[in-house]
Every structure is written in C-alpha cells, then in structure tokens.
Amino acid sequence: MGRAPCCDRAAVKRGPWSPEEDDALRDYMQRYGNTGSWITLPKRAGLRRCGKSCRLRWLNYLRPDIRHGGFTDEEDAVIYSLYSQLGSKWSLIASQLERRTDNDVKNHWNTKLKKRLATAAAAFSSRSSASSILPLPAPVAAAHPTPPSLLPLPVPVPVKAEAYTYDDFLAPDGALFVASAEGSTSASLSAASSGSNWSAVDNAATNEGFFADFCTAAASDLAAADQYLSGFFYPLDPTLSLV
DNA sequence: AAGCCAGTCAACCGCAGGGGT
DNA sequence: GACCCCTGCGGTTGACTGGCT
Known part of the structure; x- marks a missing residue:
C-alpha cells in the first residue's frame, strides 16, 4: 500500500x-x-x-533574497570542493554560497560542472604519457559518506583564489603526500592529521588508489598534472578539515 | 522554414527524519 | 514506543529554448 x-x-x-x-x-x-x-x-x-x-x-x-544563474568561478570552486567532501548534499553546499538555492546548485552541477570535470578527466587520460597506469575514474562519480569531522561547516567557506598545482600535493619534505596514504579511503583524514587540507585527496582516494597512481604518473608529466588539477580541485581553509 | 537534438531549469515525486501526541 | 503530521531533501522528469542540419 x-x-x-x-x-x-x-x-x-x-x-x-x-x-x-x-x-x-x-x-x-x-x-x-x-x-x-x-x-x-x-x-x-x-x-x-x-x-x-x-x-x-x-x-x-x-524569495527576494536569492540569485539565479551566473555562477562565478569562485562559486564553482566552492561547489567542486564541497562536493568532493560531502557528495550530493546540495542544501549543505548551497548554504555555503551566498543567496543560492539547493535546486540551483544541483542543476548547475548536473548540467555544467559534472560534464566539465568528466571532459577534463578524459582529456588528461588520453594525453598523459602515463595514462596506461591511471584508472582515471570520473573523480566525482561516487558520493561517499560524510566524514563526521567535517561538520559543522564554517559559514562561509573560505576558498583560496588559485587552483591546485602539482606542488600543492608535495609534502613539506618534498615527498608526494599521497605516498603516505596510498589506497586509503581516509586519505583526507591523514591529510588533516598531517596538517594538510586538500579536499581533492578524499575525493580521489575513494577511487581505489587512484590518487596515488595519479601522483606517480604525474611525476613524469608535470604539465599534464597541472592542467588536470587546476580548475577542479581547490584547497580549502584548514579549519574546514580540522573541526 | 521545418525538424531534430542537446542543454537547461522549474517542478514533481517519494523518502527520511524531526517534533508532537 | 508507536503513530501521525509536516518539512526538507535529493533524484528525476518533462517542458522549453536555442543551435544545428
């Protein structure tokens, strides 16, 4: 019934x-x-x-206090970053954006951002000299459980103006960060505990060691890695991961 | 000019969960 | 604890639009 x-x-x-x-x-x-x-x-x-x-x-x-369309690059950055951590928690993501509704954010993701990400991933996969060892899943395909430590989010989420570069993934001693968290689905927590705050890590780590493979491959093609990373993964303020 | 197609977005649907009884 | 009512949420649908052939 x-x-x-x-x-x-x-x-x-x-x-x-x-x-x-x-x-x-x-x-x-x-x-x-x-x-x-x-x-x-x-x-x-x-x-x-x-x-x-x-x-x-x-x-x-x-409602008079909402905006439609015209998402800025900074807003896109927030959406990418929060989606990588939270999955499809549209109301939560929208709450971090000024005067945006969950429906608007959801539509924007489904019609634009998701495709942009998939296109870039495919482009990197096809041109990288090391693509054969990269499984390259769609990095955002799988929503994963929200790490409890990420909540509650500060309002608004501070976002660095610039996108990631390959250097952002190097530990202070020059080693690849992910080497210490290879294959771990809790790589983001490792990142947090080691003082890093890379939202992309958790996202990538949900894909069976993809990120470790990516960094290994990227070591031989830094330009490709930079192109792939920039525009899709953005560092967040440390307080976000270290509640 | 007409038809097709892909993209966009408003709106609907069903479910989860909170609060009250 | 069980039930009901209501709100909020996320997934999905379908109407509309603009570009292309």
Whole structure:
C-alpha cells in the first residue's frame, strides 16, 4: 500500500506557475509570511496548488533574497570542493554560497560542472604519457559518506583564489603526500592529521588508489598534472578539515 | 522554414527524519 | 514506543529554448 498523497491531486493545479499565481503567493508571503503550515497556505493565499508546490516555488524562485544563474568561478570552486567532501548534499553546499538555492546548485552541477570535470578527466587520460597506469575514474562519480569531522561547516567557506598545482600535493619534505596514504579511503583524514587540507585527496582516494597512481604518473608529466588539477580541485581553509 | 537534438531549469515525486501526541 | 503530521531533501522528469542540419 502506497503512502497517502499530501493533497488531492485532482483538485490542485500542477505544472508551471502563471504570473498571477506568482503574484498571489508573493503578495501573501510579503504580507503575512508563512505563519501556519505549508499544507494550509494555498487555501489561505487563495491558490489551487499543493502546499509543497507553494513551498518550492517560494523557496527556489520567488524569495527576494536569492540569485539565479551566473555562477562565478569562485562559486564553482566552492561547489567542486564541497562536493568532493560531502557528495550530493546540495542544501549543505548551497548554504555555503551566498543567496543560492539547493535546486540551483544541483542543476548547475548536473548540467555544467559534472560534464566539465568528466571532459577534463578524459582529456588528461588520453594525453598523459602515463595514462596506461591511471584508472582515471570520473573523480566525482561516487558520493561517499560524510566524514563526521567535517561538520559543522564554517559559514562561509573560505576558498583560496588559485587552483591546485602539482606542488600543492608535495609534502613539506618534498615527498608526494599521497605516498603516505596510498589506497586509503581516509586519505583526507591523514591529510588533516598531517596538517594538510586538500579536499581533492578524499575525493580521489575513494577511487581505489587512484590518487596515488595519479601522483606517480604525474611525476613524469608535470604539465599534464597541472592542467588536470587546476580548475577542479581547490584547497580549502584548514579549519574546514580540522573541526 | 521545418525538424531534430542537446542543454537547461522549474517542478514533481517519494523518502527520511524531526517534533508532537 | 508507536503513530501521525509536516518539512526538507535529493533524484528525476518533462517542458522549453536555442543551435544545428
């Protein structure tokens, strides 16, 4: 037996909102706010809509304090970094971006960022002299459990302006960082405990030692490594990993 | 000009979880 | 503890749009 629907589907309008409906909801929210429940709001506002639909319309579109589209490079950097750590926690990621909604961030990721990342990964895989030993999975393919130590996130997340370079992956003594965490799915924790703070590490480490292989391969092709890394993995502020 | 196709994004759906009883 | 109600979330769908043939 299925779950009871939240409203009478035959009695409510569905699909795109008309300007008149937008006006009605906006007027109501600006006059009274949602002092009751979303379920009862349509009746109070004179709308033939499901309460959930009203909530979504208001939160994702009509609310005055949100922006649509036009994601900046810095915002992209935050999204890449947080996705690499948190997976598809869109509301959490959106909360780290000023005036962005989870739906907007999710759409932006699915339509642009994910493809950009896959294209770059494929490009690196095909041109790297060491590509034969690189499994090169799509680095963002698998969402993984959120490390408890990463939460709660500071607001807003500080982000370095520049992207990673190969040098960022060298330990202070010049050794490759990942050499000490090869194959470990908790590489990010190792990074944190050793004073590093590379969000990319955890992401890459979820892929069966991919990152260790990558660094080994990259040692013979630094230019390719730089190109691959820059623009996709960004160092975060140390406090993010060391809560 | 018409048809096709890929990209974009608003909206829907079902589930999880919190709070109240 | 069990149940119900409601909100919030993430995955998915489908309408729309613009570019290409």
